[in-house]
Amino acid sequence: MDERERRGIFRNLTSYGDPGLSRFLRRAFLRSAGLDAADLGRPVVGICDTSSDFNTCHRGMAELVSAVKRGVLQAGGLPLAFPASSWNEILTSPTTMLYRNLLAMEVEELVRAQPMDAVVLLGGCDKTVPAQLMAAISVDLPAISVVTGPMRTGLWRGERLGACTDCRRYYAAHRAGQLTEEELGEVEARLCATAGSCPVMGTASTMACVTEALGMMLPGGATAPAASGDRLQHAVAAGRRAVALAEGGGPRPRELLRPEAFRNALRVLVALGGSTNVVVHLFALAGRAGVPLGYADLEEASRAVPLLVDCKPAGSGYLEDLHAAGGVPALLKALEPLLETRVAGEAGAAHLVDVSGEPMAARLALTAPPGAWQTTLRSLESPLGPVGSLRVLRGSLAPEGALLKAAAASPSLFRHTGPAVVFDSPEDVARRIDDPALGLTPDHVLVLRNAGPVGAGFPEAGSLPIPRSLGSLGVKDMVRISDARMSGTAYGTIVLHCAPEAAVGGPLSLVADGDPIGLDVEAGALELLVPEEELARRRAAWRPPPRPGRGWARLYADHVLGAERGADLDFLLPGG
Numbered sequence: 001m002d003e004r005e006r007r008g009i010f011r012n013l014t015s016y017g018d019p020g021l022s023r024f025l026r027r028a029f030l031r032s033a034g035l036d037a038a039d040l041g042r043p044v045v046g047i048c049d050t051s052s053d054f055n056t057c058h059r060g061m062a063e064l065v066s067a068v069k070r071g072v073l074q075a076g077g078l079p080l081a082f083p084a085s086s087w088n089e090i091l092t093s094p095t096t097m098l099y100r101n102l103l104a105m106e107v108e109e110l111v112r113a114q115p116m117d118a119v120v121l122l123g124g125c126d127k128t129v130p131a132q133l134m135a136a137i138s139v140d141l142p143a144i145s146v147v148t149g150p151m152r153t154g155l156w157r158g159e160r161l162g163a164c165t166d167c168r169r170y171y172a173a174h175r176a177g178q179l180t181e182e183e184l185g186e187v188e189a190r191l192c193a194t195a196g197s198c199p200v201m202g203t204a205s206t207m208a209c210v211t212e213a214l215g216m217m218l219p220g221g222a223t224a225p226a227a228s229g230d231r232l233q234h235a236v237a238a239g240r241r242a243v244a245l246a247e248g249g250g251p252r253p254r255e256l257l258r259p260e261a262f263r264n265a266l267r268v269l270v271a272l273g274g275s276t277n278v279v280v281h282l283f284a285l286a287g288r289a290g291v292p293l294g295y296a297d298l299e300e301a302s303r304a305v306p307l308l309v310d311c312k313p314a315g316s317g318y319l320e321d322l323h324a325a326g327g328v329p330a331l332l333k334a335l336e337p338l339l340e341t342r343v344a345g346e347a348g349a350a351h352l353v354d355v356s357g358e359p360m361a362a363r364l365a366l367t368a369p370p371g372a373w374q375t376t377l378r379s380l381e382s383p384l385g386p387v388g389s390l391r392v393l394r395g396s397l398a399p400e401g402a403l404l405k406a407a408a409a410s411p412s413l414f415r416h417t418g419p420a421v422v423f424d425s426p427e428d429v430a431r432r433i434d435d436p437a438l439g440l441t442p443d444h445v446l447v448l449r450n451a452g453p454v455g456a457g458f459p460e461a462g463s464l465p466i467p468r469s470l471g472s473l474g475v476k477d478m479v480r481i482s483d484a485r486m487s488g489t490a491y492g493t494i495v496l497h498c499a500p501e502a503a504v505g506g507p508l509s510l511v512a513d514g515d516p517i518g519l520d521v522e523a524g525a526l527e528l529l530v531p532e533e534e535l536a537r538r539r540a541a542w543r544p545p546p547r548p549g550r551g552w553a554r555l556y557a558d559h560v561l562g563a564e565r566g567a568d569l570d571f572l573l574p575g576g
Helices: 019-031 061-074 097-113 128-139 165-175 181-191 203-214 229-248 259-272 277-289 295-304 319-324 327-334 360-366 426-432 532-541 551-559
Strands: 044-049 078-083 118-123 143-147 154-156 159-161 342-345 348-351 385-387 390-395 398-405 415-423 445-448 480-482 494-496 516-520 525-528
Touching: 044 061, 044 097, 044 229, 061 078, 061 118, 061 229, 097 128, 097 551, 118 128, 118 229, 128 143, 128 203, 128 277, 143 203, 143 229, 154 181, 159 181, 165 181, 203 259, 203 277, 203 327, 259 277, 259 295, 259 327, 259 342, 295 385, 295 390, 319 327, 327 360, 348 360, 415 426, 445 516
Parallel strands: 044 078, 044 118, 118 143, 390 525, 415 445, 445 480, 480 494
Antiparallel strands: 154 159, 342 348, 390 398, 398 494, 415 516, 516 525
């Protein structure tokens, strides 16, 4: 059997005990699809299609699939699209994060089982992109990521609108009695103007930018708006490049995703003032790649990199503005003095390359700096904000770490001590947050527990609403602490991912109403100010909450790692 019979449609032969029969049957059945001998001799490029009527962000996916196919055909490959599940944050209960690892497993098995020489991963909404990348690392087949791109902004009464930072802002105004039901309905009709993911620096947009920074996407692909000519041209180019990857056998994901690439991605994340969710995703990707990455690496990036990108919720603009300013290539140019462009190899230092095969240093040398005509992308010498847009917190309430998006928080609350009001679940928040009997003041610290990976599948419940009684008085922010996540589109002084989580006995499980909690952002401290003797008494009385009884939720709860390790499943890491 020659090499041609081990590649293309003859990869991963069906097990009949007779390889010749398997090859014969494949040829016969593919001929029913109109493919002849010339087609069947080409390198096969799989196209992972995550379209779904439930995922409105991906409603333009069919056009992207067609564009990728066109590029593959132009380059002499055979494109074969296949579906994978599509998890949309808005229409999924309780949260798409519960299913990120399920999609990663699904894509891994589909790529591993079906005959393809390379794969183009089409994603967009929040968890699809990290799930696909996790799968690609585990299979280590040549892969390239293409995203749907961000929505265009809408317009209401002369103001630009973009999901979902503006969703939250206007809904908070409605809760506070500052916006009527009719006005809220008008905003609702204009928030999501087109197909595509959220046009602010939420998780989807941040993840797209970080994927490009990691080198798993062709340059310029993160920010092009959905359904634009730029977006379709990028998809065609990705299809062409996928054929070259298939023919050359790489570079493969594990060749691209070196420690230096991950450290660069963290610098980009901080410069973006990006989603805290992406920290979890980067830790998961690094875990799959066998690369040590943790909060210490994020802290190092946060100390060195200022906020450069003016996009909501940390700024005022939108992704289409960043795209017009040059997108991620221009951002990398702005960060050039802080980036690592060489990797340590066995024979000395080698160039860090991306999926295009071009060295980062060579690309940066040819990239123009951000234009003086625009204000969305700033320079290191004149940044939008100081260093530390993302902060790691530690202390007696989060000994293994917690996160705060400082760039979207209130500086007046960076140093705060107040009494806790404890909610035992997201459902408990919904029931009681507006109860006048709680007697809440702006100084109270709202604490949510049992909302981490084990406790609840890790929902975006950390952005607790401001109680109506305080919102009506003009209170717009309070310190909120949880083991949950928050949407990358959210804002406020919100401490997230407290580890260990409450459901496994972390300190959050011991907090009682009235306990003083101290937050010091500049010192990186989060403390439960209760004597150790009292905590020991509570710890002895604590019992873990029940876990799900069956199915995926039970498998997830039994095997998911903490947020500080990427919330991946333990048996999916290298070595199991």
